Amino acid sequence: MQKKAITNWGNYPVIDATESSFQTVDQLRVQLYRNKASIARGMGRCYGDAALSEHIISTLDCNNFISFDTANGIIDCQAGVTLDNILQVVVPEGWFLPVTPGTRYITVGGAVASDVHGKNHHVDGTFGEHVIDMDVMIGDGSLITCSSTEHSDLFQATCGGMGLTGIITRVKFALKPVESCYINEKKIKAKNLDEIFDLFQQYKHVTYSVAWIDCLKGGSNFGRSILMLGEHAKKSELPAKLAAAPLRLPQQANLNFPFYLPGFVLNKLSIKAFNEVFYRKQIAKEKQSIIPYTPFFYPLDAVQNWNRMYGRRGFVQYQMAFPLSVSKEALIKLLDKIRRKGFGSFLAVLKLFGEQDSLISFPMEGYTLALDFPVRNGLFEFLDELDKLVDEYGGRIYMSKDARMSKELLHKSYPHIDTFWSIVEKYNPDNKLASLQSARLFTHKIKSNQPCQIY
Amino acid sequence: MPDILILGASSGIAAACAHKYAANGYTVWLAGRNRALLQTQASDLAIRYKAQAHVLFFDAVDYESHKAFVDSLSFVPDVVLLAFGYLGDQTLAERDWQESERIIGSNYTGAVSIVNQLAILLEKNNKGVIAGISSVAGLRGKKNNYIYGSAKAGFTTYLSGLRNKLAKTGVHVLTILPGFVDTKMTEGMKLSKPLTAQPEAVADDIYNAISKKKNVIYTKSLWRYIMFVISNIPEPIYKKLSLG
Ligand SMILES: Cc1cc2nc3c(=O)[nH]c(=O)nc-3n(C[C@H](O)[C@H](O)[C@H](O)COP(=O)(O)OP(=O)(O)OC[C@H]3O[C@@H](n4cnc5c(N)ncnc54)[C@H](O)[C@@H]3O)c2cc1C
Numbered sequence: 001m002q003k004k005a006i007t008n009w010g011n012y013p014v015i016d017a018t019e020s021s022f023q024t025v026d027q028l029r030v031q032l033y034r035n036k037a038s039i040a041r042g043m044g045r046c047y048g049d050a051a052l053s054e055h056i057i058s059t060l061d062c063n064n065f066i067s068f069d070t071a072n073g074i075i076d077c078q079a080g081v082t083l084d085n086i087l088q089v090v091v092p093e094g095w096f097l098p099v100t101p102g103t104r105y106i107t108v109g110g111a112v113a114s115d116v117h118g119k120n121h122h123v124d125g126t127f128g129e130h131v132i133d134m135d136v137m138i139g140d141g142s143l144i145t146c147s148s149t150e151h152s153d154l155f156q157a158t159c160g161g162m163g164l165t166g167i168i169t170r171v172k173f174a175l176k177p178v179e180s181c182y183i184n185e186k187k188i189k190a191k192n193l194d195e196i197f198d199l200f201q202q203y204k205h206v207t208y209s210v211a212w213i214d215c216l217k218g219g220s221n222f223g224r225s226i227l228m229l230g231e232h233a234k235k236s237e238l239p240a241k242l243a244a245a246p247l248r249l250p251q252q253a254n255l256n257f258p259f260y261l262p263g264f265v266l267n268k269l270s271i272k273a274f275n276e277v278f279y280r281k282q283i284a285k286e287k288q289s290i291i292p293y294t295p296f297f298y299p300l301d302a303v304q305n306w307n308r309m310y311g312r313r314g315f316v317q318y319q320m321a322f323p324l325s326v327s328k329e330a331l332i333k334l335l336d337k338i339r340r341k342g343f344g345s346f347l348a349v350l351k352l353f354g355e356q357d358s359l360i361s362f363p364m365e366g367y368t369l370a371l372d373f374p375v376r377n378g379l380f381e382f383l384d385e386l387d388k389l390v391d392e393y394g395g396r397i398y399m400s401k402d403a404r405m406s407k408e409l410l411h412k413s414y415p416h417i418d419t420f421w422s423i424v425e426k427y428n429p430d431n432k433l434a435s436l437q438s439a440r441l442f443t444h445k446i447k448s449n450q451p452c453q454i455y
Numbered sequence: 456m457p458d459i460l461i462l463g464a465s466s467g468i469a470a471a472c473a474h475k476y477a478a479n480g481y482t483v484w485l486a487g488r489n490r491a492l493l494q495t496q497a498s499d500l501a502i503r504y505k506a507q508a509h510v511l512f513f514d515a516v517d518y519e520s521h522k523a524f525v526d527s528l529s530f531v532p533d534v535v536l537l538a539f540g541y542l543g544d545q546t547l548a549e550r551d552w553q554e555s556e557r558i559i560g561s562n563y564t565g566a567v568s569i570v571n572q573l574a575i576l577l578e579k580n581n582k583g584v585i586a587g588i589s590s591v592a593g594l595r596g597k598k599n600n601y602i603y604g605s606a607k608a609g610f611t612t613y614l615s616g617l618r619n620k621l622a623k624t625g626v627h628v629l630t631i632l633p634g635f636v637d638t639k640m641t642e643g644m645k646l647s648k649p650l651t652a653q654p655e656a657v658a659d660d661i662y663n664a665i666s667k668k669k670n671v672i673y674t675k676s677l678w679r680y681i682m683f684v685i686s687n688i689p690e691p692i693y694k695k696l697s698l699g
């Protein structure tokens with residue numbers, strides 16, 4: 001097998017690796033046996049180094065639907081089916097994903113392995129909470145069906161376990177009923193951080209909420225934001241034109257970002273200008289509208305390959321969460337550092353998480369902020385500084401977006417990390433499943449370290 | 456509803472074609488060796504497109520079975536797609552006759568055997584399209600796959616002769632010449648990105664070519680020009696070249 005350059009969504013890091021794919025569990029087993037260390041990869045929408053390894057097993061050819069119970073909203077499918085595929089099948093029948101991240105171009109396997117959260121985390125929790133059962137091929141090639149009651153340790157460590165327990169081949173999960181494919185959206189402008197925090201609290205009962213925040217603004221407008229709220233629109237709320245076919249999505253054209261922008265285009269000035277336009281576009285304090293679910297959940301999916309905007313050196317996404325009680329203080333410090341540094345981010349997304357009781361998943365009750373940083377000199381040192389703040393305030397970093405956090409921070413900030421690792425060792429004793437990320441975050445625990453050429 | 460019979464239906468290109476035809480209202484008959492996999496694919500098509508999809512057992516190198524296979528069909532296909540094929544291991548095949556035979560059987564002999572039978576059926580009913588996936592590898596021999604290439608060359612020639620024979624009937628024959636396609640067959644090979652097609656794009660090309668009753672298509676279409684150049688290199692020069 002010849003190696004090729006493979007990278008995830010952030011285009012950083014890029015590695016040289018072999019890749020194979022499978023359609024059946026028998027083929028998968030052969031590949032597990034044949035290779036020293038492998039990791040599963042779905043759509044590669046994690047930003048950093050989680051889905052990279054010496055050998056990569058793509059799940060994209062394992063992509064069949066197995067069953068769809070349209071009466072009860074239960075879908076059973078193979079791990080490489082994408083959320084986009086699922087929406088196309090289930091929405092016309094009046095069902096929706098229980099939880100969705102900000103892109104629909106991810107696989108079901110990836111949704112479980114990162115235990116993804118959506119704008120409804122405070123109401124519906126993470127993706128894993130809606131999984132009924134799933135099949136996982138563990139290190140020795142056996143296929144185990146697990147659920148919250150059957151092989152529950154494997155189940156818990158696989159939800160959010162970044163592929164380290166085994167390769168998920170099939171997932172059965174519960175959908176949520178909807179009357180239409182539209183969202184009743186309300187946007188509210190907040191002129192500063194205090195106001196946006198208040199708004200999040202005030203609108204806690206709304207199913208979907210997320211805010212876009214301008215990281216570069218100082219002074220009295222520090223933390224100005226736009227809060228975006230939404231509920232699935234009821235049929236009775238739709239204008240007559242749409243109510244005729246409430247579950248049929250209107251056609252939309254996709255744009256493509258055709259090439260890598262040279263790094264210098266995204267400087268402080270251009271980001272400031274972008275943010276200014278975004279904020280000013282909305283004149284009124286509040287704006288309500290009925291929009292298809294696509295622009296509400298997936299605004300970035302409308303521009304294919306938007307990640308190229310950050311240039312060839314790529315970018316890292318930095319997403320952290322803080323405990324509720326200290327969130328505001330911590331975010332003020334963090335945003336202040338970012339503003340001073342001027343390393344700002346095109347998009348910064350702020351969200352209030354609800355409670356989360358799981359083994360290794362990222363969310364915790366409190367606020368989470370996600371920022372993009374183009375790779376440039378001095379960036380990694382700067383992120384290390386931000387890590388100190390995260391550590392100081394008891395926060396943590398989302399592994400699915402990470403490409404550089406230290407193992408020390410991981411082990412301090414995920415309270416059940418040792419239990420997690422002991423389950424990994426039980427099902428994957430020889431570290432057959434290992435990624436560049438796991439080699440970085442668990443070096444001290446791994447017997448054989450799998451080096452991989454990064455360039 | 457029109458019927459499409461896909462032989463070698465677990466192939467990457469075939470699977471993409473199955474989606475395309477299912478989405479366009481065809482009843483899809485998936486034929487191949489791996490029954491369990493094909494069954495999963497059939498359920499998938501039913502869920503995604505509310506399509507009718509069925510599985511048939513078919514082994515291209517079990518020549519004896521081909522007549523019975525065709526006789527047992529409960530329908531007369533509107534489209535037959537031959538997608539089975541085997542690249543094999545050239546180096547091994549040079550020494551091991553079994554490997555050579557597998558390559559020849561899976562790409563040529565098996566195709567001749569089954570198409571002979573299907574052509575009789577379609578001609579009798581005076582309808583249908585026979586679409587065969589051959590390869591640009593059949594247009595000129597190359598040191599790293601000439602056993603496969605020569606089998607595909609045989610298949611291409613067979614298809615053109617059959618097209619000629621059936622020209623005055625209602626049966627149409629399409630020769631599909633893919634360049635590189637990103638499937639299991641090419642997994643682990645370092646292929647030039649701009650020359651490599653995704654199976655979905657190949658399926659679109661095949662679908663369009665069948666609807667427009669094209670005779671021969673290249674996919675990606677720029678392979679027509681590449682192969683024109685390659686075919687016209689004088690032999691004394693060509694034999695010294697090392698083509699990827
Ligand atoms: C624009 C954008 C917006 C996003 N928004 C959000 C968001 O709102 N919330 C959120 O939580 N995430 C978000 N993400 C992150 C994304 O949802 C996760 O990274 C997700 O895991 C990606 O799925 P994937 O199929 O691309 O998996 P990959 O990126 O290929 O893999 C991600 C991880 O899952 C593992 N994995 C994948 N498939 C399997 C399998 N079959 N078995 C075992 N392990 C497997 C991999 O080993 C790797 O560790 C966003 C990403 C993008 C690009």
Ligand SMILES: NC(=O)c1ccc[n+]([C@@H]2O[C@H](COP(=O)([O-])OP(=O)(O)OC[C@H]3O[C@@H](n4cnc5c(N)ncnc54)[C@H](OP(=O)(O)O)[C@@H]3O)[C@@H](O)[C@H]2O)c1
Pocket residue numbers: 462463464465466467468469487488489513514515516517537538539540541542561565588589590591632633634635636637638639640641
């Ligand atoms: N990929 C390329 O770059 C490329 C280029 C030019 C031409 N082609 C041709 O395109 C066609 C489809 O190939 P692909 O790229 O989609 O490759 P693929 O995914 O490897 O599919 C090959 C298929 O052929 C089937 N097959 C092999 N021997 C068989 C037999 N004796 N009986 C029944 N089925 C048999 C295999 O079935 P099992 O699942 O049972 O093994 C497999 O599904 C082939 O004819 C190939 O030669 C491919």
